[in-house]
Amino acid sequence: MAKPSVVIVGAGLAGLAAALELARRGFGVSVFEARERAGGRVWTLRDGFRGMHAEAGGEFIDDDQDEIRKLARQFGLGETRVLRGGFSHYRLGDDGRRRMRSAAVGWRRTERALGPLVRAYRLNGEEWDGPIAAALARRSVAGWLDAIGASIDLRATAAAMRGFYAADPDELSLLVHVEQFAAGANPAERALYRLRGGNDRLPERMTRAIGTPVRLGHIVRRIVQTRSGVRVTVQDRRGRRTEVAAGYAIVTAPAPLAAEIEYAPPLPQTQRAAFVRLRYGRATKTLLEFDRHPWRRSGRPRACATDLDLGAVWDASEERRGPRAILTLLAGGAASDATRALLASGGPDPLVARLGFFGIGRARLIAAQSVSWEADRWARGAYAFFDPSFPPAARPLLALPWRRVFFAGEHTSLKWQGYMNGAVESGMRAAEEVFISDKNE
Numbered sequence: 001m002a003k004p005s006v007v008i009v010g011a012g013l014a015g016l017a018a019a020l021e022l023a024r025r026g027f028g029v030s031v032f033e034a035r036e037r038a039g040g041r042v043w044t045l046r047d048g049f050r051g052m053h054a055e056a057g058g059e060f061i062d063d064d065q066d067e068i069r070k071l072a073r074q075f076g077l078g079e080t081r082v083l084r085g086g087f088s089h090y091r092l093g094d095d096g097r098r099r100m101r102s103a104a105v106g107w108r109r110t111e112r113a114l115g116p117l118v119r120a121y122r123l124n125g126e127e128w129d130g131p132i133a134a135a136l137a138r139r140s141v142a143g144w145l146d147a148i149g150a151s152i153d154l155r156a157t158a159a160a161m162r163g164f165y166a167a168d169p170d171e172l173s174l175l176v177h178v179e180q181f182a183a184g185a186n187p188a189e190r191a192l193y194r195l196r197g198g199n200d201r202l203p204e205r206m207t208r209a210i211g212t213p214v215r216l217g218h219i220v221r222r223i224v225q226t227r228s229g230v231r232v233t234v235q236d237r238r239g240r241r242t243e244v245a246a247g248y249a250i251v252t253a254p255a256p257l258a259a260e261i262e263y264a265p266p267l268p269q270t271q272r273a274a275f276v277r278l279r280y281g282r283a284t285k286t287l288l289e290f291d292r293h294p295w296r297r298s299g300r301p302r303a304c305a306t307d308l309d310l311g312a313v314w315d316a317s318e319e320r321r322g323p324r325a326i327l328t329l330l331a332g333g334a335a336s337d338a339t340r341a342l343l344a345s346g347g348p349d350p351l352v353a354r355l356g357f358f359g360i361g362r363a364r365l366i367a368a369q370s371v372s373w374e375a376d377r378w379a380r381g382a383y384a385f386f387d388p389s390f391p392p393a394a395r396p397l398l399a400l401p402w403r404r405v406f407f408a409g410e411h412t413s414l415k416w417q418g419y420m421n422g423a424v425e426s427g428m429r430a431a432e433e434v435f436i437s438d439k440n441e
Contacts, residue, residue, distance in 0.1 A: 003027040004247025012040020014252035014408040016206040017427030032218040044198035054287040054316040056371040058420040063191040065421035075205040078196040087188035088301035091156035103188035106157030128392040137392040142170035160305040163312035166281020168333035222262040274397040280381025282336035284372040286329040293325035294361035309338035383418040384411035
């Protein structure tokens, strides 16, 4: 028997991974994307950089992120190891001085301070339910730092991780921080990769491989479920609405956007509440092209997180030969607000003026571009994070199917939330759920 069709909401990595997997299994797929491009929060910028490129969105792939790496290999996309020296920290220490420091030192000191909480979390089976998880979740990282009378070093380390979490210590649930340290691996020391030629080559190849066009500029407004399928109302760029019938739907939009879709019958209230309560981190990425790269001197770091308002800084083009180079600045949480204010008042020059610590010397700025993800109406932020108001027991609801409607996206991934790999993995999981559901009918 012919497989039914599936409507997929969103053409980011999650939606494209789901569409690709379903198409391979013989399902018909219709992918609707509100933006005028596919890729979602994967966005490689080339215009204005004269033959160079840099990532405005999802950038790094860790060495143990298997699904996205396998997918890239399937399409013949090579990867480049980058930032081999890892991330250093430029931050305050207990000596009261701000200077370049080893990220490992701040990590180890935080790990020791969190030790009793990490042990309790492990006794809980590293699960997000039960009284232990609930107690950790209700506290913020900043509240914990205050409660233990944390040193300057510990506070500056937490502030330097804003670019990692896309959230400030006072916004972030302590449970998330404990979970990260319980995993044992310092993210500043991981082996990191980018796709050769730009990360956007992956969604481009996936889009072509699906076999049917991705319909850009199309917003899904309503999903009605019947006994045998779904009816999906789609609005095109001219405001015209049409109805598409299918067997199933997969919604991969960020949680707040998924909650804005009208469902009939309505989503269970607890599930809708989980979508609405989930927050997305503020993050501004600024890409600065210079005529030279003096920071590449021996012994100097090529990447560092900071507790400054400009956020983290790294060499975004170290694999490229030639005199020109691009630095990326990633400002997370309140640093994004500060960066946006600086850009609004003086353009990129105030940011360049603050980069002396990174060793830019007399390098001259020749091009700049900036993207603030919280200002993107189809993203609402860089990626999801959990604040103290989010009940941890509600986390599974983000991925829970509602009859013939399935959900995917980085926010639904338990292990790789916030990563491109989490998006890919979640799309494949949703495709598998559709396959199993159809098989069991």
